[in-house]
Amino acid sequence: MIGAGYGLGAAALFGASAPLSKLLLGHAGPLIVSAFLYLGAAAGLFILQRVSSRVSIAKEAALRGRDFALLSAITILGGIAGPILMLYGLTRVSALAGSLALNLEAPFTIIIAVVLFREYLGSRAILAALLIIGGTILLGWAPGSLRADSLGIGSIAAACLCWGIDNNLTQRLSLRDPAAIATIKAAVAGLTTLTIAFAIGMPSPGIGIGLAALAIGSVCYGLSLYLDVLALRMLGAAREAAYFASAPFIGAILSLAIFRMLPGTAEWIAAASMAIGVALLIRENHNHAHVHDELVHDHLHYHDRHHLHAHLAGESPHEPHAHPHRHSALRHAHPHVSDLHHRHPHGG
Numbered sequence: 001m002i003g004a005g006y007g008l009g010a011a012a013l014f015g016a017s018a019p020l021s022k023l024l025l026g027h028a029g030p031l032i033v034s035a036f037l038y039l040g041a042a043a044g045l046f047i048l049q050r051v052s053s054r055v056s057i058a059k060e061a062a063l064r065g066r067d068f069a070l071l072s073a074i075t076i077l078g079g080i081a082g083p084i085l086m087l088y089g090l091t092r093v094s095a096l097a098g099s100l101a102l103n104l105e106a107p108f109t110i111i112i113a114v115v116l117f118r119e120y121l122g123s124r125a126i127l128a129a130l131l132i133i134g135g136t137i138l139l140g141w142a143p144g145s146l147r148a149d150s151l152g153i154g155s156i157a158a159a160c161l162c163w164g165i166d167n168n169l170t171q172r173l174s175l176r177d178p179a180a181i182a183t184i185k186a187a188v189a190g191l192t193t194l195t196i197a198f199a200i201g202m203p204s205p206g207i208g209i210g211l212a213a214l215a216i217g218s219v220c221y222g223l224s225l226y227l228d229v230l231a232l233r234m235l236g237a238a239r240e241a242a243y244f245a246s247a248p249f250i251g252a253i254l255s256l257a258i259f260r261m262l263p264g265t266a267e268w269i270a271a272a273s274m275a276i277g278v279a280l281l282i283r284e285n286h287n288h289a290h291v292h293d294e295l296v297h298d299h300l301h302y303h304d305r306h307h308l309h310a311h312l313a314g315e316s317p318h319e320p321h322a323h324p325h326r327h328s329a330l331r332h333a334h335p336h337v338s339d340l341h342h343r344h345p346h347g348g
Helices: 002-024 030-055 065-090 095-115 123-141 150-173 178-199 207-235 237-244 247-259 265-283
Strands: 287-292 295-301 321-327 330-335
Touching (some): 002 030, 002 237, 002 247, 030 065, 030 178, 030 207, 095 123, 095 150, 095 237, 095 265, 123 237, 123 265, 150 237, 237 265
Antiparallel strands (some): 287 330
């Protein structure tokens, strides 16, 4: 349930970013807004790291040289291409339609996790993904009162595909320090996007708009990124997507309050289809006998059924800690998800 809490927390914060960003887009271009959101995220995460280092004795596993190629791909897809596509899409659709269309991130993440990275999901989760995709398609075909044209929905869908790949790649890196991963991603994404914006002649935002974007970014992007890496570590990419799929509904609720819009019949049907899909994903359960192969790796952990190794003198096994350690081969049964300790094959 801790992983679920991280996933839902990340979803709530990111879901709030769509309608709040929509308010800024009337005063600054998508590139400028995206850059300031990520620079705000980097600043907020830097503060989080400094505070955490003072109050916590737990030390995460540090990033290593071979991790930076993967981190570069994560930054380009999730920190640069995804936000720019989303913000461009939001300029062509209403905030409510944009928030609901962001549900596509979940099925994209799940499809990539299952097909390419061999995570396991049952038939209920597959049905859930189809319901979410169907609801988003309905938004594009029947815009009604939500003003959702095909190019706007297509841009948001492309952003979701970028984030789906990003989620799966981040899950491979999630045993490393989540604050460091999120800070580097946010800082590089913000500076790169800002450089592109100024290079093509986009004007600087006003002080008020810039400060607002930095504030929104520090919370809705920065803290969300941090919690999302923790959720990916504990849940696996596919199930993290299930919890993160609640983000668009939070954005939709805020959109109704901020922009005073009323959805039409098609939008109610789309929202209901998505809600049923999200509920099915969250209720998906997985429990069977499985085998852990012998494994050596390094990450923050405490001693549970999967971590019963010896320690050097001066190392305490009773507090969360990180060091290289070995997992012996083990066969047992318990409820589990496709995290980095549960990558076993499934029959049928």
